[in-house]
Every structure is written in C-alpha cells, then in structure tokens.
Amino acid sequence: xxxxxxxxxxxxxxxxxxxxxxxxxxxxxxxxxxxxxxxxxxxxxxxxxxxxxxxxxxxxxxxxxxxxxxxxxxxxxxxxxxxxxxxxxxxxxxxxxxxxxxxxxxxxxxxxxxxxxxxxxxxxxxxxxxxxxxxxxxxxxxxxxxxxxxxxxxxxxxxxxxxxxxxxxxxxxxxxxxxxxxxxxxxxx
Numbered sequence: 548x549x550x551x552x553x554x555x556x557x558x559x560x561x562x563x564x565x566x567x568x569x570x571x572x573x574x575x576x577x578x579x580x581x582x583x584x585x586x587x588x589x590x591x592x593x594x595x596x597x598x599x600x601x602x603x604x605x606x607x608x609x610x611x612x613x614x615x616x617x618x619x620x621x622x623x624x625x626x627x628x629x630x631x632x633x634x635x636x637x638x639x640x641x642x643x644x645x646x647x648x649x650x651x652x653x654x655x656x657x658x659x660x661x662x663x664x665x666x667x668x669x670x671x672x673x674x675x676x677x678x679x680x681x682x683x684x685x686x687x688x689x690x691x692x693x694x695x696x697x698x699x700x701x702x703x704x705x706x707x708x709x710x711x712x713x714x715x716x717x718x719x720x721x722x723x724x725x726x727x728x729x730x731x732x733x734x735x736x
Contacts, residue, residue, distance in 0.1 A: 555582065559589060566594055574617035577601050607678060608649035612639075650687040651678045654695055655726040688729075695727075702733040710734070 551559070563578040570576075576596045582589040595601070598614055606613040612632050616639045619629040626640035653673035677694040681687030689701035699705035707730040712720070720731040 551582075555587060555589070562589075562591065566591060567596075570594075570596060572596055573620050575602055575613045577605070604649070604651055604678065608680070609643035609645060611643045647680050647682055648684050648687045649678060649680050650684070650691045651676050652691045652695060652729075653726070692730075697727065699727075699730060702730065705730070707731060708734050 559578075559580050559582075562580075563576075566572075566578050567576050574596070575598055576594060577599065578591055579593040579595075580589045581592045598617065602613050605611070610633050615632055616626070616629055619639075620626070627638045629639040631637045631639050631641075654675045654677060656674045677691050679687045679690035679694055681690055692699055692701045699707065702708065707727075712731075712734060714735075717731050717735050721728055721735070725731065
C-alpha cells in the first residue's frame with residue numbers, strides 16, 4: 548500500500564477482516580477497494596474468496612505460502628498450528644511486513660498475434676509475466692522492464708525514450724492501447 552497512509556491502510560485492513568468473518572471464510576481471500584482520496588471514503592468493489600492469479604503474486608511477493616496455508620486450514624488446522632514452510636521457525640499466524648515494492652508486468656509475444664490487432668482489450672493475450680522487487684516503485688519498474696527482454700533497458704534510455712517522437716505521435720501511441728504503453732507514458736514526461 549505504497550500510496551495509502553496508515554489510517555486508510557488500517558481502515559481497509561479492518562474491513563477486509565470483517566468481510567472474511569462475515570462470509571465465514573476459511574482460507575485465502577483478497578478484497579479490492581476503491582478509495583476517494585479527496586474525502587477518504589472507500590468501497591469494497593470485489594471479494595475473491597479463493598486462490599487467484601493475484602494470490603500467486605502476493606505469495607511470491609511476500610514469501611507467505613498462501614496456497615499451502617489455505618490447504619492446511621481447509622483440513623482443519625489452526626493458523627498457529629501451521630508451520631511457516633519458508634522460515635521453518637514460525638507459525639503461519641503472522642502478517643508479512645514488507646519494506647520493498649513489487650511490480651508485475653505482463654509479457655506479450657506480439658509475433659503470435661495479428662499485428663493489426665495488437666492493442667490491449669478484454670481478452671487475455673499475455674504469454675506470461677515478470678515480477679521485480681525493489682526499494683522503490685522506480686527501481687522495481689526499471690527492473691521489470693529490463694526483465695521483459697524487449698530491448699529496452701528500462702523506462703528511460705531505450706529506443707522509445709530516445710526516439711524523436713513528437714507530442715502527437717506519443718498521444719497516438721498511448722491511444723492505440725499498445726501492450727507496452729508505459730514506455731510511451733515515460734517518453735511523454
């Protein structure tokens with residue numbers, strides 16, 4: 548929660564726990580919110596009481612074995628009875644505390660799709676994803692872009708950033724919903 552202050556973070560955490568309790572949840576769940584920063588009102592927009600792609604990312608990013616712990620809970624174990632498979636020294640009855648930022652970016656193989664329809668839409672076209680960890684958003688984003696293996700060394704300094712595109716061309720590239728749109732957004736600034 549990089550952009551949330553402590554008060555908003557704790558309010559959403561409390562509501563997430565209440566949602567889980569209200570549905571008698573045993574296992575993993577993610578709760579997504581919409582927050583109005585001008586008045587601090589927030590709404591639950593989605594709850595997923597199951598393992599999901601987001602769960603896999605959260606597990607990788609935090610080192611907390613969500614699938615393993617959820618399976619044990621489903622078998623009747625209590626959190627304090629489930630040993631943390633990563634640390635081997637603590638139980639699963641703890642909240643991960645993070646001092647880093649994780650960025651995930653989808654990977655596309657644009658040669659496998661019709662080049663006239665390479666814009667992003669509702670259908671899934673990605674062939675995988677990269678995940679990078681850093682001390683700041685900027686650091687983890689730079690790492691993730693390099694990991695894509697698309698010939699860009701990061702958001703800046705590559706072919707797109709050093710191109711001679713003018714404002715209209717950048718705007719057109721952003722409007723075309725290109726898969727790596729963020730490179731054009733970086734060029735705009």
